[in-house]
Amino acid sequence: MDPAGGGSLPMANIACRGVSKRFGAVRALRDVSFETAAGGVALLVGPSGSGKTTLLRVIAGLERPDAGEVIVSGAVVTGPKVHVPPHKRRLAFLFQRPTLWPHLNSRDNAALALVGRGIPRAERLRRADAALAEMGLASRARAYPATLSGGEMQRVSLARALVAEPSVLLLDEPFAALDGELRDEIASRLHALNEERGVTILWVTHRSEDASALSGKVFRLKAGELESHGTP
Amino acid sequence: MTENSGGKRKFVRVGRGLVWVAAPALLLAALVFVNARLNGGGGRWIAPTGDSAVWPSGGRLFLASVGLAAAATWVAALLGVPFGVSLGRRPRTIMAALAFVPLLVPAHLAAYLWRFTLEDVFAAFTGGAGLWRTAAGRFLGGAWTLGAMLWPLVALPTAMSMFVRGNRLEQELATLAPPRAVFWRAVMPGLLPGMLAGAGAVFLLALSNYGVPLMWDLPSQNVAVFARLAAFYEPGRALVMSLPLLGVVFVCCAAALLWALAGRHAVDIGEWTLRAPCGRGRTGTSVRVFAAITLLATVGGPLASLAASPSWFRGMRAEFVAGLDPFVNGVGLALMGAAGSVALGVGLARLLRRARRAWHVTVEMIGLCLLFMPATILCVALSTMQSGPAPLVAVYRSAGIFLVAFGLRFFYIPWKIASIVQRLQGPPHEDMMRLMGLPWFARARLAFGGVLKPAVTVSALIVFALALGELEIATFLYPPGWRPVSVFLDNLMHYGRSADVVQWSAIVVLTEAAIAWILLAAGLSQWRTLRAAA
Numbered sequence: 001m002d003p004a005g006g007g008s009l010p011m012a013n014i015a016c017r018g019v020s021k022r023f024g025a026v027r028a029l030r031d032v033s034f035e036t037a038a039g040g041v042a043l044l045v046g047p048s049g050s051g052k053t054t055l056l057r058v059i060a061g062l063e064r065p066d067a068g069e070v071i072v073s074g075a076v077v078t079g080p081k082v083h084v085p086p087h088k089r090r091l092a093f094l095f096q097r098p099t100l101w102p103h104l105n106s107r108d109n110a111a112l113a114l115v116g117r118g119i120p121r122a123e124r125l126r127r128a129d130a131a132l133a134e135m136g137l138a139s140r141a142r143a144y145p146a147t148l149s150g151g152e153m154q155r156v157s158l159a160r161a162l163v164a165e166p167s168v169l170l171l172d173e174p175f176a177a178l179d180g181e182l183r184d185e186i187a188s189r190l191h192a193l194n195e196e197r198g199v200t201i202l203w204v205t206h207r208s209e210d211a212s213a214l215s216g217k218v219f220r221l222k223a224g225e226l227e228s229h230g231t232p
Numbered sequence: 233m234t235e236n237s238g239g240k241r242k243f244v245r246v247g248r249g250l251v252w253v254a255a256p257a258l259l260l261a262a263l264v265f266v267n268a269r270l271n272g273g274g275g276r277w278i279a280p281t282g283d284s285a286v287w288p289s290g291g292r293l294f295l296a297s298v299g300l301a302a303a304a305t306w307v308a309a310l311l312g313v314p315f316g317v318s319l320g321r322r323p324r325t326i327m328a329a330l331a332f333v334p335l336l337v338p339a340h341l342a343a344y345l346w347r348f349t350l351e352d353v354f355a356a357f358t359g360g361a362g363l364w365r366t367a368a369g370r371f372l373g374g375a376w377t378l379g380a381m382l383w384p385l386v387a388l389p390t391a392m393s394m395f396v397r398g399n400r401l402e403q404e405l406a407t408l409a410p411p412r413a414v415f416w417r418a419v420m421p422g423l424l425p426g427m428l429a430g431a432g433a434v435f436l437l438a439l440s441n442y443g444v445p446l447m448w449d450l451p452s453q454n455v456a457v458f459a460r461l462a463a464f465y466e467p468g469r470a471l472v473m474s475l476p477l478l479g480v481v482f483v484c485c486a487a488a489l490l491w492a493l494a495g496r497h498a499v500d501i502g503e504w505t506l507r508a509p510c511g512r513g514r515t516g517t518s519v520r521v522f523a524a525i526t527l528l529a530t531v532g533g534p535l536a537s538l539a540a541s542p543s544w545f546r547g548m549r550a551e552f553v554a555g556l557d558p559f560v561n562g563v564g565l566a567l568m569g570a571a572g573s574v575a576l577g578v579g580l581a582r583l584l585r586r587a588r589r590a591w592h593v594t595v596e597m598i599g600l601c602l603l604f605m606p607a608t609i610l611c612v613a614l615s616t617m618q619s620g621p622a623p624l625v626a627v628y629r630s631a632g633i634f635l636v637a638f639g640l641r642f643f644y645i646p647w648k649i650a651s652i653v654q655r656l657q658g659p660p661h662e663d664m665m666r667l668m669g670l671p672w673f674a675r676a677r678l679a680f681g682g683v684l685k686p687a688v689t690v691s692a693l694i695v696f697a698l699a700l701g702e703l704e705i706a707t708f709l710y711p712p713g714w715r716p717v718s719v720f721l722d723n724l725m726h727y728g729r730s731a732d733v734v735q736w737s738a739i740v741v742l743t744e745a746a747i748a749w750i751l752l753a754a755g756l757s758q759w760r761t762l763r764a765a766a
Contacts, residue, residue: 087669
């Protein structure tokens with residue numbers, strides 16, 4: 001990553017300073033500032049429309065804030081004169097709904113994250129297979145999205161996110177539609193991922209059970225403002 | 233807020249409403265007045281069948297066209313609403329896809345075959361051919377042909393209205409009121425927007441139709457415009473005569489678009505027609521029988537004339553060889569048209585996927601107007617440009633002109649389907665491509681190979697089928713040595729070779745039916761897979 005300029009913040013893997021964002025008359029974020037430690041887990045909670053998704057999109061570089069700066073892995077990636085493209089931030093994003101291409105099977109969908117990086121196709125597929133196996137989907141590697149269940153689709157999306165070996169994982173309520181057992185299983189996998197690889201996780205959720213499953217900082221957003229933070 | 237300011241706001245709102253109503257009305261009145269003052273358009277008219285009729289001129293010619301379009305709209309509504317309601321109750325893809333068949337049959341062919349059927353095949357039941365040669369008989373025949381062609385435009389949005397709303401309301405009210413009251417008080421109001429949008433589309437297409445009034449010897453503004461252009465080559469006068477038609481199309485499209493933008497109870501006619509075959513579920517026997525009757529009734533003319541033609545087998549080989557070249561030409565030019573419209577429509581949808589709403593509305597408006605306006609106007613524009621801007625000169629006398637003409641005429645269909653598919657897929661896929669930092673060729677492959685592939689397949693098939701039977705652009709713009717099958721058929725009709733027309737029309741109709749089948753088997757299944765994954 002080669003973000004242009006900006007100061008460094010070695011201990012924090014994600015930091016926001018005075019981030020504000022407005023969509024027309026709606027103020028989605030108001031002067032939001034927070035930081036999470038490298039390799040830590042942070043939960044972003046709050047009611048619907050409180051700005052959680054917008055904040056995640058700003059961190060990912062999918063939205064440009066009106067004011068403030070965003071720091072990822074110690075470098076300013078978004079600031080008044082800086083905007084590092086999303087793919088150069090070394091982060092992965094999981095949306096609420098699985099984003100799989102219907103004409104590609106699970107394996108090809110997972111391997112997509114490595115396209116354009118000079119990695120041979122055979123190696124890309126090998127890594128995709130490994131990630132799918134890690135998600136318990138080895139037998140579904142050649143299945144197409146239309147034949148997968150919602151939970152399987154979301155796990156393929158997670159496998160694709162892991163294939164790219166990101167330093168930060170942004171989760172935008174991706175498991176909200178899954179049943180409790182599956183959700184707990186995925187939460188434990190994420191916990192292991194965080195411990196083994198040191199991936200920083202920022203998880204948007206509105207369920208208190210998620211907060212207790214992964215011990216970490218909890219940030220509470222309300223009407224675009226950071227209301228409080230603490231531990232679950 | 234004070235009382236005064238509230239009153240002022242109400243006054244402003246009423247004022248705006250009046251402007252919205254008055255401006256189009258004034259525009260139309262002015263166009264009709266100019267048309268009535270500056271052109272004749274009437275006089276003795278020798279029809280392709282050899283009949284001679286005296287046409288009204290000026291405003292009366294325009295009113296005659298409007299009358300025919302209105303009658304056709306009623307026929308389409310009478311056929312389409314029951315079909316749509318039945319299909320909406322028990323949606324089934326195959327029925328919705330088959331409903332596209334009447335739309336794909338070339339208009340002049342349908343009109344010729346219906347006339348042939350009513351005058352000769354059903355002569356014993358209809359009191360002989362004489363009835364269909366009177367003014368009233370020709371009017372009825374023309375309205376029936378147009379309605380029998382265009383009824384799916386009423387049926388499909390009506391079915392979508394039911395499909396989208398579901399039958400929960402109906403089921404909940406079933407315990408509270410008798411079924412008839414539930415239908416008329418609760419279900420029907422929900423269907424009205426879809427029906428009205430469909431009826432509007434039928435009206436515009438009937439008003440802009442060329443083949444049907446031509447074959448039924450009916451006074452038509454559009455046929456008069458075409459004659460002014462093709463027979464006398466007076467593009468200026470043709471343009472003036474086409475202004476009222478253009479005005480009606482413009483006003484109706486703008487109204488439809490404003491309605492769609494309004495959101496509440498709105499119907500996007502393009503989307504509701506094109507997405508109807510995506511419905512799933514099982515169809516009951518009664519619906520299948522009913523649908524089959526409607527379909528048979530509307531394509532029955534061509535079928536009956538095929539069965540009744542004594543020369544159906546006789547001399548088949550010689551005529552087949554004679555018509556083979558035009559058929560191949562027609563397929564080639566239709567492929568050009570499909571390529572042009574898909575490139576323009578899907579390309580625009582892809583380019584504007586993240587653009588502001590105003591861009592989408594503008595493209596939508598242009599696309600709707602080009603699709604619904606008489607193709608003659610496009611011919612006027614393209615023919616007058618041959619001596620103008622350089623880029624068109626190169627293609628004017630080549631097959632490339634069809635890339636431009638059909639590309640402009642039909643680009644709304646690929647644009648609309650691609651936009652729907654992109655919306656079904658949703659923005660997260662686009663965001664995901666940005667996050668992964670895929671190179672441009674990988675992004676293009678993902679977009680066109682995956683997300684847009686069903687859009688390209690489906691829209692290319694629809695445009696190909698429409699272009700194969702299109703007559704106005706084909707007649708006016710076909711390059712030397714490229715006489716297409718639609719013009720060949722028109723020539724056969726003019727020479728009175730009805731047996732040959734029937735013979736060749738069978739091949740064209742079968743081709744269109746095969747396209748409808750491929751549409752169902754390939755395109756729509758892909759589309760549904762995409763929807764399942766989205």
